Amino acid sequence: MTKYIFVTGGVVSSLGKGVATASLGALLRARGYKVTAVKIDPYINIDAGTMRPYEHGEVFVTASGAETDLDLGNYERFLDLDVPAGSNITTGQVYLEVIRKERAGDYLSQTVQVIPHITDEIKRRIRAAGEKVNADIVLVEVGGTVGDIESLPFLEAIRQCRFDVGDENTLYLHLTLVPYLGTSNEFKTKPTQHSVAALRSYGISPDIVMVRSKEKLPEDITRKIALFTSVKANRVFSSFDVPHVYEVPLTLEQQGLGKAVEELLGLEHIHPNLSVWQNAIKVIKAPQREVTIAIAGKYTAMPDAYLSMMDALLHAGIANNARVNIKWVNTEALEGDSTPESQFEGVDGILVPGGFGIRGIEGKIRAAEYARTQKVPYLGICLGMQVAVLEYARHVAGLEGANSTEFDPYTPHKVIDLMPEQLQTEGMGGTMRLGDWPMTLQAGTKIADLYGVAQGGEVTERHRHRYEVNPQYVEPLKDAGLVVSGATPGMKGRGAGLVESIELPEHPFFVGLQAHPEFKSRPMRPSPPFAGFIAAALQKD
Numbered sequence: 001m002t003k004y005i006f007v008t009g010g011v012v013s014s015l016g017k018g019v020a021t022a023s024l025g026a027l028l029r030a031r032g033y034k035v036t037a038v039k040i041d042p043y044i045n046i047d048a049g050t051m052r053p054y055e056h057g058e059v060f061v062t063a064s065g066a067e068t069d070l071d072l073g074n075y076e077r078f079l080d081l082d083v084p085a086g087s088n089i090t091t092g093q094v095y096l097e098v099i100r101k102e103r104a105g106d107y108l109s110q111t112v113q114v115i116p117h118i119t120d121e122i123k124r125r126i127r128a129a130g131e132k133v134n135a136d137i138v139l140v141e142v143g144g145t146v147g148d149i150e151s152l153p154f155l156e157a158i159r160q161c162r163f164d165v166g167d168e169n170t171l172y173l174h175l176t177l178v179p180y181l182g183t184s185n186e187f188k189t190k191p192t193q194h195s196v197a198a199l200r201s202y203g204i205s206p207d208i209v210m211v212r213s214k215e216k217l218p219e220d221i222t223r224k225i226a227l228f229t230s231v232k233a234n235r236v237f238s239s240f241d242v243p244h245v246y247e248v249p250l251t252l253e254q255q256g257l258g259k260a261v262e263e264l265l266g267l268e269h270i271h272p273n274l275s276v277w278q279n280a281i282k283v284i285k286a287p288q289r290e291v292t293i294a295i296a297g298k299y300t301a302m303p304d305a306y307l308s309m310m311d312a313l314l315h316a317g318i319a320n321n322a323r324v325n326i327k328w329v330n331t332e333a334l335e336g337d338s339t340p341e342s343q344f345e346g347v348d349g350i351l352v353p354g355g356f357g358i359r360g361i362e363g364k365i366r367a368a369e370y371a372r373t374q375k376v377p378y379l380g381i382c383l384g385m386q387v388a389v390l391e392y393a394r395h396v397a398g399l400e401g402a403n404s405t406e407f408d409p410y411t412p413h414k415v416i417d418l419m420p421e422q423l424q425t426e427g428m429g430g431t432m433r434l435g436d437w438p439m440t441l442q443a444g445t446k447i448a449d450l451y452g453v454a455q456g457g458e459v460t461e462r463h464r465h466r467y468e469v470n471p472q473y474v475e476p477l478k479d480a481g482l483v484v485s486g487a488t489p490g491m492k493g494r495g496a497g498l499v500e501s502i503e504l505p506e507h508p509f510f511v512g513l514q515a516h517p518e519f520k521s522r523p524m525r526p527s528p529p530f531a532g533f534i535a536a537a538l539q540k541d
């Protein structure tokens, strides 16, 4: 029988529910269970693909091609799992399906209502996500804060789940905040008391209360929360601020979270293997070496806008026993700067990330030019590969004014252009080339070497783009010395297929990928191009 753990949040948003959920998943995974996780987002968008990353954080892309909330990325990294399709449930998806069924006549003669039709559809989706991977345990994180109007149907659905599958197969974990008032020197538990009371008013009594706080909660505060919430003191956990999120599974295990979950779900006691996290923290705290990487992107005050990429750099650092320092370089400022070298001073590598829109494009092209001519290790991701190709086209292949039609539809050289299948797409939601696509890597290239297919072969990475290197320009670019190291296999009538990766042979490390390898990077399995990039940056003198 599949077991379900439901995670709700109270008091304020942005408590780190995703990390808490993923960390609990890591503890169960470390005990050998097959675990998957589902994120419920109560907004009406069908998916996160149409939302601004500078407000909501990055759009994470799953293997199945779903554009999801960034928490799915945390689940994949902490659980070492490719989440199945349907792991990000939104209000929009649920209503769209129920209304479709209503029009099809599936509910003929019935009044279609939130209970039972919407709640049934929510429960069906939760069950389906677990069944797809044959999970022993499904973690379900309900986005938002208890009391939000839009999350009501979801809370009702998860309440019904206990009724459907029984106490021993369901666990409710409520995450709250205990603020610390410096002026009176106290931790305040009242918001937690109110939040648990609000949750109870929806018929859900938490089995575990987890508390975010600045510091580890003193025992008297834990006891006070236990008393007021009727949750035993040994089931009140303190998720206090730690220097790095990969410490969270370790601090929670130390407090006995894994054991409490075993007891509540009737699981046998298993000693977890947490070596991945212990090792990661060891390197994070005391690395042997250090590098500085410039990220030339849209400057952003929202660090989560590049979450997977930052994690991929961290994993690559761990693999090389190095700390990776980041220097943000605003590419708009780079455009007007006559001395780009001042921006890249002391930098061991330049990374141009994925992106959309014309803002800062010329600056990104300058960053690629600087990396190429100054022999600074370069990694171009998606748009970062496209700008590297444009730079090469303009300055080496003699294709003056070369551009992407995304930025200049009238460019004399459409070196980056819309993929033909994109010409027919209608609407913006979910219509890019998305998710896992294979690429054939050419024998003897740097990238084939990094992926461990030195003799050439196929690897798979996640994609999210509309534009590609225009096949008509592949030959002129190759003639000018650009190496097309990877291409999409089996594209009939289109020469070598889509350009998937490029590199420069006479350069210490100049690699671009049309895909987003950061989405598959894990602490236990760093992304090969990222690991190679950091290794090359460490070599730079």
Ligand code: GLN
Binding pocket: 353, 354, 355, 356, 357, 381, 382, 383, 384, 406, 464, 465, 466, 467, 468
């Ligand atoms: N805007 C570019 C495209 O659509 C690159 C996309 C990206 O970097 N994810 O092809």
